Amino acid sequence: MRTNRFRGVCAACSRTVEPEQGVITRPDGTTRVFCTPEEAAAHQPSAPAAADTDPYELSAAQVRITGTPAQCHAVWQALQLAPHLLTGQRSADRPRRDDDRVMLYGPVTIEARHLEAIERERQEAEQ
Numbered sequence: 001m002r003t004n005r006f007r008g009v010c011a012a013c014s015r016t017v018e019p020e021q022g023v024i025t026r027p028d029g030t031t032r033v034f035c036t037p038e039e040a041a042a043h044q045p046s047a048p049a050a051a052d053t054d055p056y057e058l059s060a061a062q063v064r065i066t067g068t069p070a071q072c073h074a075v076w077q078a079l080q081l082a083p084h085l086l087t088g089q090r091s092a093d094r095p096r097r098d099d100d101r102v103m104l105y106g107p108v109t110i111e112a113r114h115l116e117a118i119e120r121e122r123q124e125a126e127q
C-alpha cells in the first residue's frame with residue numbers, strides 16, 4: 001500500500017482524502033483511495049464477501065498486529081486458536097514506512113455466548 005499522491009474520495013467512507021494523507025490500493029487494476037490502512041485492508045477484494053456469508057464478520061473488530069513477520073504470524077495464529085474468538089481472513093503482511101517491521105490486519109469477533117458471559121460477570125460485579 002502506498003500513500004495517495006492526489007486528492008481523492010475514500011472508497012470506504014466517502015470522505016475527502018488529502019494528498020499523502022491516505023493510502024491507495026490497486027489489487028485488481030482499479031486504484032482506490034482510503035483514509036486509513038485499516039479501511040483499505042477491510043475492503044480488499046482478496047478478503048471478499050466473507051461478510052455476506054459469515055454473520056460474525058459483520059460485527060468483527062479489525063485487529064492490527066505490528067512486529068516482525070514471525071511475531072505477527074504467531075500472534076495471529078494465537079488469535080485463531082484462542083477459545084471464544086472467531087477470526088476472519090487476515091491481510092497480507094504490509095511493510096511499514098517507519099521501520100523494518102510489518103503490520104497485518106484481520107477481523108476478530110468474540111463468540112456471542114462468551115460476550116453474554118462477560119456481560120453477566122460485569123453485572124454481577126456491579127451488584
Ligand SMILES: [Zn+2]
Nearest residue numbers: 010012013035
Ligand atoms: Zn475512509
